[in-house]
Amino acid sequence: xxxxxxxxxxxxxxxxxxxxxxxxxxxxxxxxxxxxxxxxxxxxxxxxxxxxxxxxxxxxxxxxxxxxxxxxxxxxxxxxxxxxxxxxxxxxxxxxxxxxxxxxxxxxxxxxxxxxxxxxxxxxxxxxxxxxxxxxxxxxxxxxxxxxxxxxxxxxxxxxxxxxxxxxxxxxxxxxxxxxxxxxxxxxxxxxxxxxxxxxxxxxxxxxxxxxxxxxxxxxxxxxxxxxxxxxxxxxxxxxxxxxxxxxxxxxxx
Amino acid sequence: xxxxxxxxxxxxxxxxxxxxxxxxxxxxxxxxxxxxxxxxxxxxxxxxxxxxxxxxxxxxxxxxxxxxxxxxxxxxxxxxxxxxxxxxxxxxxxxxxxxxxxxxxxxxxxxxxxxxxxxxxxxxxxxxxxxxxxxxxxxxxxxxxxxxxxxxxxxxxxxxxxxxxxxxxxxxxxxxxxxxxxxxxxxxxxxxxxxxxxxxxxxxxxxxxxxxxxxxxxxxxxxxxxxxxxxxxxxxxxxxxxxxxxxxxxxxxx
Numbered sequence: 001x002x003x004x005x006x007x008x009x010x011x012x013x014x015x016x017x018x019x020x021x022x023x024x025x026x027x028x029x030x031x032x033x034x035x036x037x038x039x040x041x042x043x044x045x046x047x048x049x050x051x052x053x054x055x056x057x058x059x060x061x062x063x064x065x066x067x068x069x070x071x072x073x074x075x076x077x078x079x080x081x082x083x084x085x086x087x088x089x090x091x092x093x094x095x096x097x098x099x100x101x102x103x104x105x106x107x108x109x110x111x112x113x114x115x116x117x118x119x120x121x122x123x124x125x126x127x128x129x130x131x132x133x134x135x136x137x138x139x140x141x142x143x144x145x146x147x148x149x150x151x152x153x154x155x156x157x158x159x160x161x162x163x164x165x166x167x168x169x170x171x172x173x174x175x176x177x178x179x180x181x182x183x184x185x186x187x188x189x190x191x192x193x194x195x196x197x198x199x200x201x202x203x204x205x206x207x208x209x210x211x212x213x214x215x216x217x218x219x220x221x222x223x224x225x226x227x228x229x230x231x232x233x234x235x236x237x238x239x240x241x242x243x244x245x246x247x248x249x250x251x252x253x254x
Numbered sequence: 255x256x257x258x259x260x261x262x263x264x265x266x267x268x269x270x271x272x273x274x275x276x277x278x279x280x281x282x283x284x285x286x287x288x289x290x291x292x293x294x295x296x297x298x299x300x301x302x303x304x305x306x307x308x309x310x311x312x313x314x315x316x317x318x319x320x321x322x323x324x325x326x327x328x329x330x331x332x333x334x335x336x337x338x339x340x341x342x343x344x345x346x347x348x349x350x351x352x353x354x355x356x357x358x359x360x361x362x363x364x365x366x367x368x369x370x371x372x373x374x375x376x377x378x379x380x381x382x383x384x385x386x387x388x389x390x391x392x393x394x395x396x397x398x399x400x401x402x403x404x405x406x407x408x409x410x411x412x413x414x415x416x417x418x419x420x421x422x423x424x425x426x427x428x429x430x431x432x433x434x435x436x437x438x439x440x441x442x443x444x445x446x447x448x449x450x451x452x453x454x455x456x457x458x459x460x461x462x463x464x465x466x467x468x469x470x471x472x473x474x475x476x477x478x479x480x481x482x483x484x485x486x487x488x489x490x491x492x493x494x495x496x497x498x499x500x501x502x503x504x505x506x507x508x
Binding site for chain 2: 084088089092093094095098101133151152153157
């Protein structure tokens with residue numbers, strides 16, 4: 001931003017804020033749509049639960065991003081190391097597969113099951129792809145009722161591939177909106193850091209009284225605490241982490 | 255190259271079904287193999303694993319087993335039909351930094367260097383930029399006399415190399431359970447169908463799983479080929495495909 005006058009900066013930041021607001025408006029419904037689609041597809045495929053795994057980091061690890069079913073809350077956020085387990089294989093190769101009798105497996109799934117208290121008996125995993133790239137994995141587990149469960153059929157595998165197309169489009173749209181929001185927030189943070197103008201005055205000039213202004217004020221506060229030293233930074237992080245755990249957050253609330 | 259045996263199709267008889275794949279090398283390019291599994295003990299002649307040295311992918315002997323289960327499942331199918339086939343594990347999935355298209359291509363090249371007669375590829379890539387190098391590599395395998403068997407994927411988008419029907423044998427699943435009841439669909443890009451639905455096979459940790467996917471149709475054909483090659487050791491890749499056509503439940507499309 002070449003012209004650093006507070007008025008021009010405020011006008012530019014207001015446009016960025018509007019973009020962030022729009023991204024937020026889009027992210028929440030995309031989020032809900034993915035959850036609804038998972039639920040609907042579970043009924044279509046006669047599965048007891050479903051989840052979407054997306055890459056985490058640069059090493060090919062996968063993270064459960066959305067889930068429906070009995071243990072969805074504890075499943076979201078769990079991670080699978082690169083290439084491990086059925087989901088890792090499906091993500092690496094783009095080959096869908098279904099496996100039964102997983103309860104005896106001494107590998108990743110037993111670890112996840114111990115964590116969540118769930119008992120995985122049968123899995124159907126199919127890749128998500130967008131623009132020619134494998135972007136994640138869609139998984140279905142178990143059947144409704146009590147085991148033993150019928151293995152997933154080839155027809156259900158084909159149906160899962162169709163659901164995967166819809167899910168991957170929604171995931172792409174969700175991630176694009178989320179990225180736009182994050183990018184906008186970063187632009188504002190950087191602009192506030194680089195500007196000589198007082199951030200409070202700038203925010204007043206922007207005239208935004210919504211969530212974004214609060215978020216920016218919070219970021220400003222964290223930045224000033226960070227500059228005090230390592231001890232203060234760590235304390236601040238601990239307080240924020242505790243608050244996050246206490247509120248069970250981690251996902252942006254609409 | 256051995257001379258083309260033009261009378262092969264005339265003298266094919268059922269005697270190959272008594273063969274056990276003795277003396278026939280089968281490379282399984284996959285997630286590794288659990289060589290301690292009771293179904294596979296003594297059947298895996300060598301195990302190599304890919305690792306990266308700068309931009310190069312190199313292969314070293316390994317005892318790291320199978321991180322995903324998929325390679326063990328494929329090996330179990332081959333060993334179940336052709337118990338004396340000499341299986342070579344080439345692990346290109348499951349280690350940190352490994353699992354991309356480069357390691358997959360390097361694995362194929364390594365199998366050709368090992369002079370394996372049959373190369374089982376129950377995986378593939380949808381990334382178009384691997385299409386040309388894969389085609390070149392498959393031509394080299396073909397000219398070297400290695401028969402490459404590749405699994406199709408179930409997705410609307412083609413995966414490589416399964417769409418290169420001229421230089422390899424591509425396979426998708428069907429629900430038959432008899433390993434000798436496989437289909438040949440002349441005129442289709444994915445020419446062969448083989449059992450791949452609810453196949454019970456070996457899984458790491460000494461267990462067995464019931465699995466579904468094109469990935470598991472592929473080793474059925476690899477196993478049958480190893481029986482054919484024990485009986486007719488001079489078969490070229492072209493003759494091998496002709497032999498499969500002759501003994502299949504064949505059909506012509508179009």
